[in-house]
Amino acid sequence: MKVFGFPLSPFVRKVHLVATEKGIAVETVLGNPANPAPEFLAASPFRKIPALQDGDFTLADSTAIVTYFDALTPDPPMLPGDARQRAKAVWFEEFADTILTPAGGKIVFNRFVGPKFLGLPGDEEAARQGEAELVPILAYFEGVAPAVDWLTGSAISIGDIAVAAVFRTLGYVGREPAAEQHPKTAAWYARVCARDAWQAVAAREAAIMAKIGG
Numbered sequence: 001m002k003v004f005g006f007p008l009s010p011f012v013r014k015v016h017l018v019a020t021e022k023g024i025a026v027e028t029v030l031g032n033p034a035n036p037a038p039e040f041l042a043a044s045p046f047r048k049i050p051a052l053q054d055g056d057f058t059l060a061d062s063t064a065i066v067t068y069f070d071a072l073t074p075d076p077p078m079l080p081g082d083a084r085q086r087a088k089a090v091w092f093e094e095f096a097d098t099i100l101t102p103a104g105g106k107i108v109f110n111r112f113v114g115p116k117f118l119g120l121p122g123d124e125e126a127a128r129q130g131e132a133e134l135v136p137i138l139a140y141f142e143g144v145a146p147a148v149d150w151l152t153g154s155a156i157s158i159g160d161i162a163v164a165a166v167f168r169t170l171g172y173v174g175r176e177p178a179a180e181q182h183p184k185t186a187a188w189y190a191r192v193c194a195r196d197a198w199q200a201v202a203a204r205e206a207a208i209m210a211k212i213g214g
């Protein structure tokens with residue numbers, strides 16, 4: 001199976017983390033939405049990363065791809081069986097994708113991706129706006145971060161993976177959770193980072209970033 005994408009993207013990382021947790025072998029194909037290869041375009045009609053190619057089956061969107069993986073390889077499940085836990089796992093994935101990422105993305109794009117990879121100067125005012133937007137978002141998460149285990153109980157879920165994947169991207173601009181400001185968040189994040197799947201994905205990501213000059 002091929003996953004098209006750039007390792008900095010939290011959506012791409014989410015897909016790699018879920019595949020690795022489940023033992024699904026995926027090949028990373030660097031997909032650049034600005035300069036799309038035909039096979040990437042065939043999988044991602046709107047040029048968004050990540051996209052998947054599994055034989056003659058193609059799919060875009062990290063949530064759709066994770067749903068595919070969960071159906072192909074149900075164990076370990078990314079969505080809990082319990083109704084409330086399942087709904088909360090979906091909420092935390094949505095929180096990561098539609099609340100945390102848009103705020104953090106303003107910082108990452110303007111201080112890292114734009115200047116480093118796209119030759120753009122970076123809009124510092126937009127980055128500062130992202131910083132301001134993050135304050136209540138991180139305060140919310142600190143209030144719900146679990147003292148033990150995972151966001152929805154004793155098993156890790158897509159909620160943990162999606163939120164931690166965004167924090168990793170924020171690490172590129174020095175904004176991973178800090179124990180001094182957000183101790184519960186930092187301790188939970190350290191637990192996610194200690195997982196074998198996370199370590200494996202982080203090592204592959206570091207190798208790709210070193211190769212492309214990140």
Ligand SMILES: N[C@@H](CCC(=O)N[C@@H](CS)C(=O)NCC(=O)O)C(=O)O
Nearest residue numbers: 009011033047048049050061062063
């Ligand atoms: N909902 C999508 C979001 C994907 C997305 O926005 N990816 C960004 C990179 S982080 C992208 O492809 N941006 C390029 C573009 O919008 O042209 C998902 O979960 O996969």
